[in-house]
Structures are given as C-alpha cells and as structure tokens.
Amino acid sequence: MIIDMHAHLWESEAGKCKSDILGVCHQFNVSRVMVSSLGGYYPDEDEIDRMNRLTYEFMKEQPGLVEGYSYLNPRHRSAVDRLRHCIEDYEMCGVKLWVATFCDDLLVNPVMEQAIKYNIPVLIHAFHKAVDQLEFESLGQNVANIAGRYPEAKIIMAHLGANCLRELRPIINCLNVSVDFSGSISRCDDVLYAKKLLGADRILFGSDMPGLSFLVSYGQILEADLTGEERDKILYKNTLKLFERS
Amino acid sequence: MQRTDINCFLGNWPFRKLYHSSLKNLQDVHAKNGITCGAVSSLNSIFYNDPMEAEEELYESLRGSPYKHILTVNPALPAAAQNIAEGVEKYHISGVRIYPGYHAFCLDDPCMKELHTVLAQFRLPLYVTVRVEDERLNYMITPRKISDGEVRALPDIMPDTRILLTGLMTHEAIQLKELLNGDPDIYAETSYFKAPTGCMEAALESIREDKLIFGSAYPLLCFKSALLQVEAAKIAEDVKDRILASNARNFLSRQC
Numbered sequence: 398m399i400i401d402m403h404a405h406l407w408e409s410e411a412g413k414c415k416s417d418i419l420g421v422c423h424q425f426n427v428s429r430v431m432v433s434s435l436g437g438y439y440p441d442e443d444e445i446d447r448m449n450r451l452t453y454e455f456m457k458e459q460p461g462l463v464e465g466y467s468y469l470n471p472r473h474r475s476a477v478d479r480l481r482h483c484i485e486d487y488e489m490c491g492v493k494l495w496v497a498t499f500c501d502d503l504l505v506n507p508v509m510e511q512a513i514k515y516n517i518p519v520l521i522h523a524f525h526k527a528v529d530q531l532e533f534e535s536l537g538q539n540v541a542n543i544a545g546r547y548p549e550a551k552i553i554m555a556h557l558g559a560n561c562l563r564e565l566r567p568i569i570n571c572l573n574v575s576v577d578f579s580g581s582i583s584r585c586d587d588v589l590y591a592k593k594l595l596g597a598d599r600i601l602f603g604s605d606m607p608g609l610s611f612l613v614s615y616g617q618i619l620e621a622d623l624t625g626e627e628r629d630k631i632l633y634k635n636t637l638k639l640f641e642r643s
Numbered sequence: 644m645q646r647t648d649i650n651c652f653l654g655n656w657p658f659r660k661l662y663h664s665s666l667k668n669l670q671d672v673h674a675k676n677g678i679t680c681g682a683v684s685s686l687n688s689i690f691y692n693d694p695m696e697a698e699e700e701l702y703e704s705l706r707g708s709p710y711k712h713i714l715t716v717n718p719a720l721p722a723a724a725q726n727i728a729e730g731v732e733k734y735h736i737s738g739v740r741i742y743p744g745y746h747a748f749c750l751d752d753p754c755m756k757e758l759h760t761v762l763a764q765f766r767l768p769l770y771v772t773v774r775v776e777d778e779r780l781n782y783m784i785t786p787r788k789i790s791d792g793e794v795r796a797l798p799d800i801m802p803d804t805r806i807l808l809t810g811l812m813t814h815e816a817i818q819l820k821e822l823l824n825g826d827p828d829i830y831a832e833t834s835y836f837k838a839p840t841g842c843m844e845a846a847l848e849s850i851r852e853d854k855l856i857f858g859s860a861y862p863l864l865c866f867k868s869a870l871l872q873v874e875a876a877k878i879a880e881d882v883k884d885r886i887l888a889s890n891a892r893n894f895l896s897r898q899c
C-alpha cells in the first residue's frame with residue numbers, strides 16, 4: 398500500500414495537475430493522495446479560498462483517493478475561521494503552511510491551537526537553500542521552535558528541510574515532528590540518514606507531485622536499506638497513524 | 644542490450660559522508676537493476692591538486708571490471724594534456740571529464756583549445772559537467788554556474804569532439820534542444836531529470852531519442868530514482884533501449 402501525503406494542485410494548471418496525479422496513482426497503485434492547492438507565495442484571502450475550493454472539488458471528484466489539506470496564510474485574521482470551514486464543511490485532513498510566514502511566527506499560534514483541537518497534522522514547508530532562500534521560508538530550527546511551543550501538536554516537516562544534513566538535527570528531540578522526503582532532492586543516502594537520526598517511525602512518504610516527479614521519492618524508498626516493516630511504515634503506516642483523529 | 648550507466652562515480656565527496664561509495668556498492672546496485680556496464684569518474688579527482696593520484700586509485704579499483712574509466716582533468720592545470728596522454732597509455736581511459744563549475748574556468752578559455760587538440764589526438768569524448776550537486780545544497784564552495792551561452796558555443800570551441808553534457812535539469816536540456824538535435828556530437832545525460840511528472844516524455848518531445856543517455860550520478864544521487872525516469876516513462880520500449888543502452892555505446896565507442 399502507498400499513501401502519498403504530499404501532492405499539489407497548482408492553480409495555473411489545475412486540470413493537468415489532476416490528470417497527472419491520477420495517472421501516477423493508477424500506474425503505481427497509490428491508494429491515497431493528500432493534496433493542497435497552491436498559487437502565489439503570499440496569497441490574499443480570496444486566493445486562499447480559491448485554493449481550498451480547488452482542493453475540495455478534487456476530493457469530491459475522487460472520493461476515497463484524494464484527501465485535502467487546508468491551506469492557510471497565518472497573516473489573515475480569518476485563518477482560523479477558514480480552517481474551521483475546511484475541516485468541518487470540506488472534511489479536510491490537515492493544515493498546509495507554505496512560505497507566507499515563518500512557521501514559528503506568533504501569527505501561527507491560533508492556527509496551531511485550532512489544529513490541536515481538531516487533532517490534525519500541520520504540514521510545514523521547510524527548505525534550506527544555499528541560493529535564493531525565500532524571505533519567510535522555514536528551516537528546521539523554525540520547526541523545532543513551534544514544536545517546542547506546542548508539544549501536543551502533530552507536525553510534519555516537509556522535504557527533510559531540503560538539506561537534511563543541516564535541517565534534521567534541530568528537530569531530533571522534537572518527538573511530535575515527523576518528516577517527509579518529498580521534492581527534487583534525491584541524494585542517495587538521505588532516507589537512510591533520516592532513519593539514522595529520527596527512526597523509521599517519524600518518516601512519511603510524499604512526492605511533491607506533479608511539479609516534481611513521483612519517481613524521485615518512489616525510487617528513494619525502493620532503494621533505501623530498509624526492512625520490509627520499515628518500508629511499510631514509511632509508505633503508509635506512519636501516515637495512517639498520524640492522521641488518525643480519534 | 645547492454646544497459647549502461649554513463650555517469651557514475653567512485654571516491655569521496657568532501658561535503659558529506661557517502662554510505663555507498665565502494666566499487667562493490669556500485670556493482671550491486673547495477674546488478675540489481677540490470678545494468679551491465681558503466682563509465683566511472685573519480686570524485687576525488689575533482690578536489691585533488693594532482694588529480695592523477697586519484698586517477699591511479701580509480702584505475703586500480705576498476706582493473707578487471709567491465710567499467711570504463713573516465714579521466715578527470717582540470718584543463719587550467721599545467722599538465723592536463725600530459726595527464727590525458729598518461730591516462731590513455733596507463734589507464735586505457737574511455738573519455739575525459741571536466742568540471743568548469745568547480746575549477747572555475749570558462750568553456751571558451753584558451754586552455755580549452757589545448758584540451759581540444761589532445762582530445763582530437765586520442766579521439767576521446769569529453770564529459771562537460773554542468774552540475775554535480777544541486778546548487779541549493781552547496782556547502783562551503785559555490786561552483787561557478789555554467790551559462791547557456793557557453794554550452795551553445797561548445798561546437799565552435801571543440802569541433803568534431805563528442806561531448807556529453809552531464810547534470811542538466813530537464814528544462815535546461817529542453818532549452819538546448821537546437822544544440823542537441825542539430826549537432827551530431829552533443830549528447831545529454833539524464834541523472835538530473837526529476838521534474839515535472841512525465842519529465843522524460845517531455846524531454847523526448849523536444850530532444851531526439853538518440854541524444855539522451857541514461858546516467859545516475861550514483862552514489863551522489865539515488866540510482867533507482869534516475870532509472871525509473873526511463874523505465875517507467877510512457878515511451879516505446881525501443882526508445883528506452885536507446886537511452887539505456889545503444890546511445891551510450893555509440894557515444895563511448897564511436898570514434899571521431
């Protein structure tokens with residue numbers, strides 16, 4: 398079984414994104430895919446609404462296959478109301494935070510507190526770049542800060558922070574933080590390194606498709622030196638457990 | 644069909660520990676995935692001031708194996724031509740590799756003329772390394788970015804030399820489609836074809852199927868991720884065979 402817990406619809410080409418995602422799910426027997434919709438880096442409230450509606454429509458079109466994240470900009474006073482709408486009306490499964498604020502900005506607190514009440518995970522984009530770092534792009538230390546502030550929160554640090562050699566150590570002791578290795582960084586040993594530092598129980602399978610090829614992450618999980626049980630945990634069991642709300 | 648990995652390495656990478664850097668690791672991952680041949684470069688050679696010390700190590704490692712030895716040179720060093728001659732004689736090299744990003748020379752620098760002369764003398768192909776590490780992961784060193792214009796000028800600088808561009812991302816290769824399709828001697832390697840979904844199919848819409856050659860950049864990059872881009876692509880089986888096998892054979896064995 399495979400659950401891809403990190404995929405996107407890009408507003409500018411949502412139809413193609415849907416088609417690509419469904420094609421991959423069919424070709425590789427992906428049982429469930431968790432999607433958020435994204436547009437610009439600093440979305441206004443209208444854009445947030447459009448993105449969440451887009452995700453919701455995809456969920457309705459593909460029930461049982463597609464689940465959705467509530468994408469939020471914590472700068473908006475309406476962020477918590479929008480989260481309620483996404484969870485209670487759209488039946489989404491988690492929160493997606495991208496690059497509008499650092500994830501440990503105090504503006505994020507109300508969102509985190511509401512996510513804790515719902516017992517849903519918060520997927521945080523974290524990506525260190527040696528070149529072209531965005532102004533509010535979170536790093537491992539930002540994730541560690543918010544995880545320490547809310548130890549009862551369920552947090553996912555996306556992309557292993559891009560450079561896992563730099564970004565994983567800050568979250569080692571944050572046991573409420575899981576990671577995914579989605580994205581374009583496909584260094585040979587990154588999954589093995591993440592397992593060494595965090596253990597297989599804290600690693601989730603995600604691809605960042607369709608902007609990135611699903612095959613990048615899929616190849617990494619097939620190649621990594623893992624036991625069958627560890628591979629199953631990463632491919633789906635950890636995700637099922639983390640997203641369990643009861 | 645002898646499936647070939649045109650771009651793999653032995654040695655150390657100074658910025659991180661490699662967990663799979665031995666010849667046995669390389670042989671195992673290749674055998675497991677049906678690869679029977681490979682062209683190997685030394686990572687140590689990039690960083691040694693006398694790269695021939697690393698080439699000697701590589702030769703000893705590869706001796707008796709089916710792998711082909713690709714000699715790394717810094718053409719800005721005084722003995723580059725001599726190193727190539729020695730590589731031909733002692734190490735039976737199958738090609739020469741340059742790293743203009745790490746060694747900070749430009750592809751139109753005068754040292755490239757001398758390199759062209761010696762490559763022509765020995766009828767050797769040239770690997771031009773556009774990228775080794777994703778630049779977002781740079782640590783301590785910032786390799787010079789190779790411009791599109793430099794690459795486009797290669798046929799004038801190196802006429803009649805077979806050239807493999809390694810480390811191009813999909814969109815970068817597509818941007819060079821006129822060069823790749825128009826010049827019979829220029830090829831592109833596929834290890835950095837990672838985006839978007841369907842990137843191999845997209846590349847083949849623009850680039851001739853005889854100009855793409857499978858490479859993994861293992862053990863720096865995940866081997867399986869690179870191989871799946873070809874194996875799982877929705878393209879004809881004979882096109883896969885070309886990318887995985889016959890194009891590499893043509894590149895490495897066809898003499899100028």
